[in-house]
Amino acid sequence: MKIHIKQLLIISTLLLATLSVKAQELYVGANYHPHDDKNQEKIKKDIMLMKAAGFRVVRMGHLAWDSYEPAEGKFDFQWFDGVMDMMNKAGIKVILDIAIRPAPIWLHHKYPSIDVTSPGGVAQYANHRYMDDVGDPMYQKYAVRYADTLTKHYAKHPALLAFGVDNESGDGPISYSETVRKRFVVWLATKYSNLDNFNKAWATQRWSRRINDFDEVGLPAAGEKNGAPEKILDFRRFISDEVNQILFKVLDKININAPGALTNTNAWYYSVLKYFDYAQVAYSGKMTREGAGFYPGNSLTTNWGVMNALFGISRIQFESTNPFWCTEFTTMTAVPNSIRKSAYATLMYGNEMVCGWTWQSMWSGEEQYLEGMLDWDGTANRKYDEYKKVAAEFRKIERFFPYKPKPEVGLAFSFPSQIASSAFPEQQDQQLQSCWNLFYSRNMDVNVVEISKSALKYKLLFVPGVTVMDEATADKIREFVKNGGTVIMTSNSAVVDENGKVFASAHPGRLSDVFGIRVAGYEETETMNEISRMSYRGKKLAVNYKGAVVNAESTRFDIIDPKAAQVLGSITSLDKDYPIITSNKYGKGRAIYVGLPADGNVLNPLLDGLIEELGIKKGPQVPAGVMARQIDKHHFLYLNVTGETKEIPMGGKSRSILFDKSYTGNFTVAPYEPEFIEVE
Numbered sequence: 029m030k031i032h033i034k035q036l037l038i039i040s041t042l043l044l045a046t047l048s049v050k051a052q053e054l055y056v057g058a059n060y061h062p063h064d065d066k067n068q069e070k071i072k073k074d075i076m077l078m079k080a081a082g083f084r085v086v087r088m089g090h091l092a093w094d095s096y097e098p099a100e101g102k103f104d105f106q107w108f109d110g111v112m113d114m115m116n117k118a119g120i121k122v123i124l125d126i127a128i129r130p131a132p133i134w135l136h137h138k139y140p141s142i143d144v145t146s147p148g149g150v151a152q153y154a155n156h157r158y159m160d161d162v163g164d165p166m167y168q169k170y171a172v173r174y175a176d177t178l179t180k181h182y183a184k185h186p187a188l189l190a191f192g193v194d195n196e197s198g199d200g201p202i203s204y205s206e207t208v209r210k211r212f213v214v215w216l217a218t219k220y221s222n223l224d225n226f227n228k229a230w231a232t233q234r235w236s237r238r239i240n241d242f243d244e245v246g247l248p249a250a251g252e253k254n255g256a257p258e259k260i261l262d263f264r265r266f267i268s269d270e271v272n273q274i275l276f277k278v279l280d281k282i283n284i285n286a287p288g289a290l291t292n293t294n295a296w297y298y299s300v301l302k303y304f305d306y307a308q309v310a311y312s313g314k315m316t317r318e319g320a321g322f323y324p325g326n327s328l329t330t331n332w333g334v335m336n337a338l339f340g341i342s343r344i345q346f347e348s349t350n351p352f353w354c355t356e357f358t359t360m361t362a363v364p365n366s367i368r369k370s371a372y373a374t375l376m377y378g379n380e381m382v383c384g385w386t387w388q389s390m391w392s393g394e395e396q397y398l399e400g401m402l403d404w405d406g407t408a409n410r411k412y413d414e415y416k417k418v419a420a421e422f423r424k425i426e427r428f429f430p431y432k433p434k435p436e437v438g439l440a441f442s443f444p445s446q447i448a449s450s451a452f453p454e455q456q457d458q459q460l461q462s463c464w465n466l467f468y469s470r471n472m473d474v475n476v477v478e479i480s481k482s483a484l485k486y487k488l489l490f491v492p493g494v495t496v497m498d499e500a501t502a503d504k505i506r507e508f509v510k511n512g513g514t515v516i517m518t519s520n521s522a523v524v525d526e527n528g529k530v531f532a533s534a535h536p537g538r539l540s541d542v543f544g545i546r547v548a549g550y551e552e553t554e555t556m557n558e559i560s561r562m563s564y565r566g567k568k569l570a571v572n573y574k575g576a577v578v579n580a581e582s583t584r585f586d587i588i589d590p591k592a593a594q595v596l597g598s599i600t601s602l603d604k605d606y607p608i609i610t611s612n613k614y615g616k617g618r619a620i621y622v623g624l625p626a627d628g629n630v631l632n633p634l635l636d637g638l639i640e641e642l643g644i645k646k647g648p649q650v651p652a653g654v655m656a657r658q659i660d661k662h663h664f665l666y667l668n669v670t671g672e673t674k675e676i677p678m679g680g681k682s683r684s685i686l687f688d689k690s691y692t693g694n695f696t697v698a699p700y701e702p703e704f705i706e707v708e
Contacts (some may be wrong), residue, residue: 158200163270342465471647544612586623
């Protein structure tokens, strides 16, 4: 039989399309800890229960370095090989974590420099997880060796889905040891080249703090006393660089030993303990599946927890177009159906995996009271049943997922600004989340971006409280506006330069001409309300925006000299009108300044107008309290996050793939229920 080239091309195209659809999966599974007792019969029983629940993935190996290397150089993989083989036989894929933290006690004992030292100079015993100085050269040597050995051993195992890289890298205390100080000195000498550059950057002329030898530099914390802002900012950059250094070393080992293997991490970089600049990894492309622990709290009826956890996805994903993985997902005492509700919510943010933490209620250790899908005696409970239901429902719709967001708006993240903004009532990530919330409520896609690393292919860019304005970031914003973009900047932005020094020039620093204003300073709302014309008290303000009055609250507000900018809104509740929202044409675009921290009451009317003016695609039109996304031309996902039945406007005929129903015209979604619709 002759087959023409044209026919071959058609067959190939159809085959590729079939494989592509088949390859799309939504993973449901659990975090599993076989190292707790290594009981083979129990493991077999657990795997049977996982398979019965329709689970396709387990995450194993986290927090368990010494389960594989119980003593220096003595690796034991035999017991775990059997677990991997059993998972493969059951058709369950494995995310194998490379647990470089916490370091084993034997390593701490051999190299005490790995121990964390408190700001007061006291060495801390590793009583808790993550009490490791990850920048210590000996720590890094052994961590990389462990990663090398583990990845070589399991690179070709058929059960392997991905290697996990560390866990919650931003968690754990910062060490203030002498060895840390010496590494910091080297880092500073490399960054500044000479002492003149260094002294200028740190403004050491203040309070007799000039440095005549780099070795005179101390750490920015001693007991309860912290150092100058410039010093703190550089120290946190240094710590961040060391965290990223070990992450990249492990990623490079994976790429050498297991080329093509997927990589993932539970990237809790924004822990208050050791917040670091994860954008370095996110924009590198080396972490092929960004990941997070999704912990929205236990409630079914409230949504703040879900919103906060979804914001966590956005701030980890940045501009990656790869699927996202929730490699940890809530169990504990979550109210029935709240896990399922959360699972559907994550699908609207590009998530592909719901991996419950944890499989079994713990019976020892720091989390021994944490409840999982199985009770302490191994009996499956209601959370197991709920994950089983999620797995069954996801199978029905998975060929249409993961959802690929198509945002036309960017929200600027800035690690140095997060550190520097600690001097203000609102930190940068608080303002960032306030802007993100605007789009959550509108069912619109939005990206968190690091401006200096982004191509800024957006119609609208928010710059919320980006305190540190370096030249590269300022130049990108300038070009964005000049070429036709619209930017909204809020207060506490462009206050200091890259060294953390307040600009001794017109504010917003490096961009005052773009915004056409001069920010002279700020006033404290509570004291200014002593002369309120409207008898306001506390932090309350009235803002008139284009003739409409909106109420706002803010600790401070900026004093703005409009210069070339048009005044769009003013504070009208004080002794006189204060310009607070301005717009300036610059090049082909415009720069809007809001002299208040990001707040929905003030930004909502401004955003509504810009969505229309800029032709930004709106989200699906649904009643308040319904999350929704148009997945593709013919498919819509809905989630009712309220306790009331909601009617969804729909013309013509449609079909529920999730519940196998047909609709004509409008249909309803029950309280706290999802719906997945195919329209004709």
